[in-house]
Amino acid sequence: MGYRADQACAEGSGWSDQRRRESVPGCDRAGTVLYYTFVIKLARFYNLPVYLYSQGVGPLHTSFARFAVRSALKHVEGSVRDAESRDLLRDIGVRKDFPVIPDPVLEQYIRTEDEDDWISSQGIPSPVITVSLRDWNGSDHYKKSLAATLDHFSTKGYAIVFVSMHGSPDSQVAEEVSHLMEEKAWISPSFLSLRAKATIIARSELLIGMRLHSLIFAANAEVPFAALSYDPKIDAFARELDQPLLGNINDKKETWDVDKMTSTLEYLLGRADYDEYCDKIGMMTKAATRTAESALRYFRHHI
Structure with missing residues (x-):
């Protein structure tokens, strides 16, 4: 039996074309950016609403990686986790403004016992x-x-x-x-x-x-x-x-x-x-709570 998602949420792992040992399988030469942008493009192909959840972006060394990110973020709402990610998106020509909201893990207090x-x-x-x-x-x-x-x-x-x-x-x-x-x-x-x-x-x-x-x-x-x-x-x-x-x-x-x-x-x-x-x-912790609130408002609007 297959299942169909109703929304898509991209968060956490940084989008980068920097080669690393712990890369996504099949994307070791291009970093993580191709995998994550493909997932977003696939979601948009099926007309699913996509929310960028305090996403980190960069570095993007190649023109193809910059194009992939710029193309994937059309018709996507959300936020980035730091000013460097926001500025990079602006520099590569992403027209939509993504506000800076800290990593959502900051709001998740882990109780120590x-x-x-x-x-x-x-x-x-x-x-x-x-x-x-x-x-x-x-x-x-x-x-x-x-x-x-x-x-x-x-x-x-x-x-x-x-x-x-x-x-x-x-x-x-x-x-x-x-x-x-x-x-x-x-x-x-x-x-x-x-x-x-x-x-x-x-x-x-x-x-x-x-x-x-x-x-x-x-x-x-x-x-x-x-x-x-x-x-x-x-x-x-x-x-x-x-x-x-x-x-x-x-x-x-x-x-x-x-x-x-x-x-x-x-x-x-x-x-x-x-x-x-x-x-x-x-x-920063107070600001991080806005990520979840914004995502919920976005998805409720698209139900």
Whole structure:
């Protein structure tokens, strides 16, 4: 038996023609943009209403990718998740204006409970610094400097805990960095629930993160973070909350200066701007609720 959808909603994963290891099957050479724009075009072929749900867009390096996005977004309503996505759509000739509304995950507070507290179950001492890494096109030039930076804080009494957000590939990168460290570190199992992972981050004083959702979990828990960028969406989210970037792993000229990274993290741990950070989180969370409200109004209008 076949089923026919009544509406289509595009959200979350960024539209990009940047090649990556975790690409959509069949789209590894063109990134994710061809897959997602095809789905939208297919929905429009069947006259389904399509809503762009706080979508990230870019980078789009090729003229074909820019054409695919421009064509797909005709007769589509919705929002984008950051100013960079909005500006890119304008630059490639998308006439419809898509308002900026933060990632909807920000409004989804993940309740943390003692039963999910993996840190306590492992007897890990406080205070804790959490680290969320991912593999990215074989980049490894930052790892020695990061390991040395983490060693510095470990000698200052911080427990270093790696959070595997996305399965065994994240755990493998965490193991590579931990093996470069001289001090002890812990790696959380990749099979833990999202609530358990959110709890680990919430129990920490600071997160160093590559995964966007690790940064979002930190923001939800009002935990300061420093980002390791591999994608414009990381830069955009950090910029929205005025949190620092330790560096961009795609930049071969990045120095990964240990003293500079250490100074940045010490500043965050001092929480000089913590109240402003929390205020920004509150404003972004409130704005994120508008995404669901706008989508519901749109679909109700098209029922």
